Amino acid sequence: MTRKPSLYKRILPSPSLSVMVVAFWLLMSDSFTLGQFVLGMILGVVVPLFAARLDREFARIGSLKPLPKLLFVTLWDILISNIRVAIQVLGPERRIHPGFIWLPLDIANIHGIAALTSMITLTPGTVSAALSDDRRYLLVHVLHLDDPDELIRQIKSRYEAPLMEIFP
Template identity: 55%
Template sequence: MKRLLKRLVRAVPLSLAVFATGLLMSGQLAAGHIALALLLALTIPHVVQRLERESAHIGSLRPLPRLAAVMLHDILRSNINVARLVLRPRGTLRPGWVWIPLDLTNIHGITALASLITLTPGTVSAELSDDRRYLLVHVLDMRDPETEIAEIKARYEAPLREIFP
């Protein structure tokens, strides 16, 4: 009974969000729409809990402001660099693929890293190895693979390791 109550309490915020979203998406407060939103709000959290393999363990949030500043700087700088690359004469791009060895083990941290890489113009996260130890990244203008790996690990992965231990 205690376990069931704990699962129900954990599902309350998600249930409320699903219920509110269902009502907002329907645009009406008819009985059928309310019933459907309620049915979804009671069902979806339990389905999602069964799919969840790992919970997010948050460590220190101290690196978060610095990481946000680094990301903002990198996005602005990369936008300018990509614009320059596009305007340069053809044949001067050096696209390439690089496997980034990961020290992150938390899947939520790995997901955040892949998202940060993809948010930066000129780079795209493409694949995670089955053992979660390598992330395949496409770089629009590859200078040196080792430099790319070192920058990603220092600028993004290191702070994320503190956030997601």
């Protein structure tokens, strides 16, 4: 006999996904207003309902302890990257060296991978371009690529490691 899910589970099938949708909505909106917050909350309820119908792989949450630091690091990187990109775009074009890197992934949770790709794409100057079929590599385009190994190390330590604690 199968149990019918509770009303709470039917309304919020994945509370962690709801929180992430709200957080990313507020990060992407150009202003933090009550209206944007309410819209983010509505999306935080609606998006997981549709996602639950498409994908049966629900987000498992490990520890939320790294979340505040991860959000601070992400916001800081967005701020610094905005300044760097502005300097690069306004400077001589010959000083810009775009490139692609294949980022090897240690994180296996698809929700953690989605959060990682979002953080990379939210940071100006970087875009997540593709995920390999086996989910082991992420193709990232970088506006200015000096040292691919250092960039991989930074992404893994600043974003992927905390996300692996949040999404085991």
